[in-house]
Amino acid sequence: MKQPEKIKIMDEQLIVPDNPIIPYIAGDGIGPEIWQAAQRVFDRAVCKVYGDYRKVHWKQLFAGETAYQNSGNWLPDETLKAFREYFVAIKGPLTTPIGEGHRSINVTLRQELDLFACVRPVQYYIGTPSPVKHPENVDITVFRENTEDIYAGIDFESGSTEAEELLNLLKKNQQSNKVRFPETSSFAIKPVSSEGSKRIVRAALDYAIAHKKSSVTLVHKGNIMKKTEGSFKKWGYEVAATEFKNQVFTNLEYTQIKQQQGQSAAVQAQLQAKKDGKVIVNDIIADNFFQQSLLHPENFDVVVTLNLNGDYISDALAAQVGGIGIAPGANINYQTKRAIFEATHGTAPQFAGQNKLNPTSLILSGVMLFEYIGWGKVALEIKTAIATAIEKQHVTIDFAAELSNAVELSTSDFADYLIELITKK
Numbered sequence: 001m002k003q004p005e006k007i008k009i010m011d012e013q014l015i016v017p018d019n020p021i022i023p024y025i026a027g028d029g030i031g032p033e034i035w036q037a038a039q040r041v042f043d044r045a046v047c048k049v050y051g052d053y054r055k056v057h058w059k060q061l062f063a064g065e066t067a068y069q070n071s072g073n074w075l076p077d078e079t080l081k082a083f084r085e086y087f088v089a090i091k092g093p094l095t096t097p098i099g100e101g102h103r104s105i106n107v108t109l110r111q112e113l114d115l116f117a118c119v120r121p122v123q124y125y126i127g128t129p130s131p132v133k134h135p136e137n138v139d140i141t142v143f144r145e146n147t148e149d150i151y152a153g154i155d156f157e158s159g160s161t162e163a164e165e166l167l168n169l170l171k172k173n174q175q176s177n178k179v180r181f182p183e184t185s186s187f188a189i190k191p192v193s194s195e196g197s198k199r200i201v202r203a204a205l206d207y208a209i210a211h212k213k214s215s216v217t218l219v220h221k222g223n224i225m226k227k228t229e230g231s232f233k234k235w236g237y238e239v240a241a242t243e244f245k246n247q248v249f250t251n252l253e254y255t256q257i258k259q260q261q262g263q264s265a266a267v268q269a270q271l272q273a274k275k276d277g278k279v280i281v282n283d284i285i286a287d288n289f290f291q292q293s294l295l296h297p298e299n300f301d302v303v304v305t306l307n308l309n310g311d312y313i314s315d316a317l318a319a320q321v322g323g324i325g326i327a328p329g330a331n332i333n334y335q336t337k338r339a340i341f342e343a344t345h346g347t348a349p350q351f352a353g354q355n356k357l358n359p360t361s362l363i364l365s366g367v368m369l370f371e372y373i374g375w376g377k378v379a380l381e382i383k384t385a386i387a388t389a390i391e392k393q394h395v396t397i398d399f400a401a402e403l404s405n406a407v408e409l410s411t412s413d414f415a416d417y418l419i420e421l422i423t424k425k
Contacts, residue, residue: 004057007087007373014087014337016373018054023082027092028065029347030411034359035092037415042366044419045381054375059086063105064094065347075105083113083340090341090369092362093348106342107153110146113338115331116196117203118144118307120314120344121368127391128322129402135321137298141213142317143204144310146331148196151307154189163187192228192306194235201236203334204304205244208279216240216248218283219305219313232306233283240281249273251282286313293317318344325357325398328364330372339372341365355410358396360386363418385421389414 005017026035039058046056061079068074083089094105109115120142124135156162166187170176179185201218208216218237222230240248249270258266273280284292286309293300293313297320305313318327324345332339343362351357363382370379389395393406394417400408409417 006085009087009337012335012337014373016375018050019057020088020373021057021059021086022369023059023061023086023089025061025063025079025089025091025094026066027343027347028095029093029349029352030357031064031092031094031343031347033353033355033411034343034357034362037359037411038362038366040415041363041382041385041418041422042370042378044422045370045378045385046375048381048422049375049377061089063091063109075108080109080112083109083338087337088339088341088369088373090362090366091343093343093346095347095349107151109340110331113331113333113340114147114336115333115338115340116145116147117200117330117332117334118142118146118310118314119207119330119332119368120144120310120318121328122314122317122321124321125326125387125390127393127403128326129399130320130322132294132320134297137296138293138317138320140293140297140300140317141207141211141302142310142314143200143207143302143304144314145196145200145304145306147307148191148193149307150188150190151311152189152191154191156187158184158186190225190228192232194231197232197235197306198239199335201239201304202243203332204302205240205248205279205281206334208302209244209247212277213279213301214274215280215282215300216302216304217289217300218281219286219289219303219309220283221286221309222283223285229306236283236304237281244279247278248281249278250280289313290316294320314344322399324361326360326364328361328368330365330368332372339369341369341372355412356397357411358398359411359414360396381422382418385418388421389417 002019004019004021007020008015026032046054061082063075063079067076096104122138122140124138156166163186167176167182176182204216218233220229220233222233237250237252240250254266254270257269303313315324318324327344329344330339330341342365345361348357367379367382393403394409395406396409396411396414400406
């Protein structure tokens with residue numbers, strides 16, 4: 001057996017050894033039990049595909065409530081150091097401390113490691129209970145900017161010195177009349193940069209091209225926030241037009257052809273672009289996107305947006321296909337190649353130790369991890385097993401409660417069933 005090795009970077013590419021060391025944080029609340037279930041599924045799938053040739057060596061790290069109890073620190077320095085050193089990691093849900101410490105450990109990790117892309121693929125699995133009529137039409141990957149917008153955390157409380165100073169600045173610039181109740185208002189600042197906007201759009205376009213997706217949609221509220229979200233839209237189109245000129249057909253090109261040659265010529269140009277395999281780049285106002293994603297989700301392939309919009313959008317889409325209990329997620333810096341894959345739900349401390357909740361969010365996040373490191377056959381084994389389990393209605397309590405003929409399984413039993421399916425194939 002080969003010795004465990006770290007994943008490295010060479011020429012801006014991940015170099016993944018046959019026995020990579022991959023850090024994990026089990027998480028708080030239900031975290032440890034869903035991690036135990038997920039790890040067994042991961043290891044079985046790796047063994048099925050590669051036998052003794054490849055193996056993941058899981059390295060435990062600590063953050064959240066467990067770390068605080070042991071060290072008095074919600075996010076120990078050694079954990080951050082390890083994330084930087086090992087490049088790729090996976091984590092369960094973490095407690096957000098109230099009134100002390102990090103405002104959110106997840107947000108802090110994204111900021112400290114500059115994990116600018118929150119990637120959330122949303123896909124329906126046959127048999128999953130859903131509140132919509134045609135959840136099978138939902139197959140959308142959301143690219144959410146992770147480091148800017150109001151999640152930057154520039155937040156001033158009403159009556160504070162900072163709020164007063166900001167109000168004085170608004171008065172100086174003759175903007176205070178736009179604040180309805182200036183003396184009692186709290187303020188938040190929404191930074192949106194050219195660099196931040198362009199790199200997330202670039203990542204979304206790279207993904208769309210690599211995965212042969214038909215469209216990338218910029219979702220924004222630029223009709224109201226013209227200087228921030230409006231600029232995000234503008235910069236997004238600039239990236240498409242300058243860096244992906246021969247690979248995309250933009251809505252701006254469509255509009256220009258329509259103005260010069262008429263509607264019919266514009267439609268023909270777009271159809272030809274699709275025939276040529278080009279990615280169609282368009283945009284939509286955020287509130288309209290919510291409507292259209294319910295009415296016609298099949299019109300969207302890859303969606304790229306700012307942080308707050310993306311927070312709402314990713315959870316709303318997940319609800320259409322079964323909820324965040326089966327929604328995977330990743331936080332990635334496509335430049336440094338650092339990535340943390342994570343369960344997208346909370347810690348659910350009231351259910352901790354009961355061995356009953358759904359581990360699928362974390363397991364599918366592991367699927368994303370294996371795809372990211374180039375072990376696609378492992379990812380496919382796991383995805384196929386999950387699809388089969390749900391279709392056969394061998395599910396945990398959250399789905400079983402909504403399915404009339406379901407076989408209700410515990411967290412660990414669900415993992416056992418997935419392992420059985422993987423082994424049989």
